Amino acid sequence: MKILALVPYLPSPPTFGGQRRLQGILKQLARDHELSLLALHNPLDDLGAWTAATRAWCPDVSVFPQPPFGLVGGRKRLAQLGTLLRPRSWDLISHRSEPLVGKLREKLAAQRWDVLLVEFVQMTSNLRGVPREILPPVVLDEHNIEFDLQRRVANSADGVRRIFAEANWRKLKREEVAAWRGAAGVSVTSSRDQSLVHAEVPGKLCAVVPNGVDLEEFAPPTAPPDPDTVVFFGAHNYFPNTDALRFFLGEIWPRVLAARPTARLRVVGPPPPPDIAAPPGVTIAGFVPDVVAEVGRAAVAIAPLRIGGGTRLKVIEAMALARPVVATSIGAEGLDVTTERDLLIADAPADFAQAVVRLLSQPAEAAALGLRARKRVEAAYGWEACTRALEDLCSTAARTR
Numbered sequence: 001m002k003i004l005a006l007v008p009y010l011p012s013p014p015t016f017g018g019q020r021r022l023q024g025i026l027k028q029l030a031r032d033h034e035l036s037l038l039a040l041h042n043p044l045d046d047l048g049a050w051t052a053a054t055r056a057w058c059p060d061v062s063v064f065p066q067p068p069f070g071l072v073g074g075r076k077r078l079a080q081l082g083t084l085l086r087p088r089s090w091d092l093i094s095h096r097s098e099p100l101v102g103k104l105r106e107k108l109a110a111q112r113w114d115v116l117l118v119e120f121v122q123m124t125s126n127l128r129g130v131p132r133e134i135l136p137p138v139v140l141d142e143h144n145i146e147f148d149l150q151r152r153v154a155n156s157a158d159g160v161r162r163i164f165a166e167a168n169w170r171k172l173k174r175e176e177v178a179a180w181r182g183a184a185g186v187s188v189t190s191s192r193d194q195s196l197v198h199a200e201v202p203g204k205l206c207a208v209v210p211n212g213v214d215l216e217e218f219a220p221p222t223a224p225p226d227p228d229t230v231v232f233f234g235a236h237n238y239f240p241n242t243d244a245l246r247f248f249l250g251e252i253w254p255r256v257l258a259a260r261p262t263a264r265l266r267v268v269g270p271p272p273p274p275d276i277a278a279p280p281g282v283t284i285a286g287f288v289p290d291v292v293a294e295v296g297r298a299a300v301a302i303a304p305l306r307i308g309g310g311t312r313l314k315v316i317e318a319m320a321l322a323r324p325v326v327a328t329s330i331g332a333e334g335l336d337v338t339t340e341r342d343l344l345i346a347d348a349p350a351d352f353a354q355a356v357v358r359l360l361s362q363p364a365e366a367a368a369l370g371l372r373a374r375k376r377v378e379a380a381y382g383w384e385a386c387t388r389a390l391e392d393l394c395s396t397a398a399r400t401r
Contacts, residue, residue: 001033001114006123012053016235017313028387036060042069068094089171095122108134114398124179137184137397144309147173152307184397189310190334207393211311212386213320220322221296231298233268240307248304255353296321300359303331319373324366326355342376
């Protein structure tokens with residue numbers, strides 16, 4: 001198939017979950033199909049390095065720096081609040097790029113494409129104004145059900161964030177459901193998300209394409225873990241992760257330390273907001289040169305999320321490394337896993353702390369749980385197996401032309 005993909009950022013080198021999914025599925029598609037990418041890019045990031053890394057496996061890449069992506073802090077909040085009275089959501093407004101739209105029209109007019117693969121509903125804003133006669137069947141790959149994620153943020157946040165999310169998720173729902181109706185096919189990461197699609201658009205062609213992992217890159221380490229080490233890794237400039245970190249540090253970590261004074265926590269990824277200070281036993285490590293090695297050294301990995309959408313790549317990746325995971329129900333949501341067999345699930349702070357302490361104090365049990373986790377990932381969450389469902393969806397959609 002000839003597949004043209006619209007992506008909100010370059011997939012490589014992956015530094016956060018969305019990039020890992022993009023790289024995982026798109027590299028698989030590029031092996032067997034003719035793939036071209038039109039990508040947006042944050043002007044604050046290194047365009048040259050990301051473009052080169054992506055072109056190493058997909059030579060046909062056009063990149064368009066997007067100014068709204070470079071807004072941070074108060075400037076971003078002001079821009080978001082400025083859209084409250086507008087009919088469109090901030091998400092779609094911020095992802096519209098006229099240069100990208102121009103290139104899209106040019107490529108669609110120049111040759112025939114079997115499928116237009118759109119990554120994230122936000123990127124559908126770039127389809128507005130494209131003549132229907134040149135538009136191939138559209139497949140929308142939903143990493144999250146975005147309106148559902150923002151609805152959860154509205155229910156959990158406070159202040160300006162809550163006001164914004166409360167108004168924005170309703171606009172986003174209208175746009176997202178319209179995108180589902182207009183697409184030839186939709187892919188989601190979990191059966192729960194599939195049920196949300198079918199609740200709004202009964203009978204819509206919708207496939208579950210799980211988040212996965214590179215089984216070779218995330219191979220279990222041969223060395224034993226560092227005793228009493230806990231790791232929380234992810235994009236801590238992403239509100240659901242920030243909320244999870246605050247929850248863990250405020251309500252769970254003191255309980256862990258009380259029962260296990262030698263415990264240490266490393267927080268890995270983009271630095272969290274400055275108001276989050278590291279309490280005793282905690283290191284804010286920030287970016288690290290090798291996330292695989294960092295997580296592989298930990299005795300326990302945690303996913304204490306209270307807000308989320310889709311599925312959490314951090315959980316799958318830790319399991320692939322044979323690290324025992326403690327997660328909340330939201331942290332493990334959408335994954336075909338069972339507590340006590342593949343990981344431990346706990347929601348109340350006391351229960352979560354008890355699960356962490358249990359694994360730290362019983363390394364043999366922790367190691368056995370980690371090995372079972374690795375086997376579960378091998379069976380269901382390698383990128384090759386995950387991408388097969390998306391490939392089939394694209395093939396079916398292409399036949400609707």
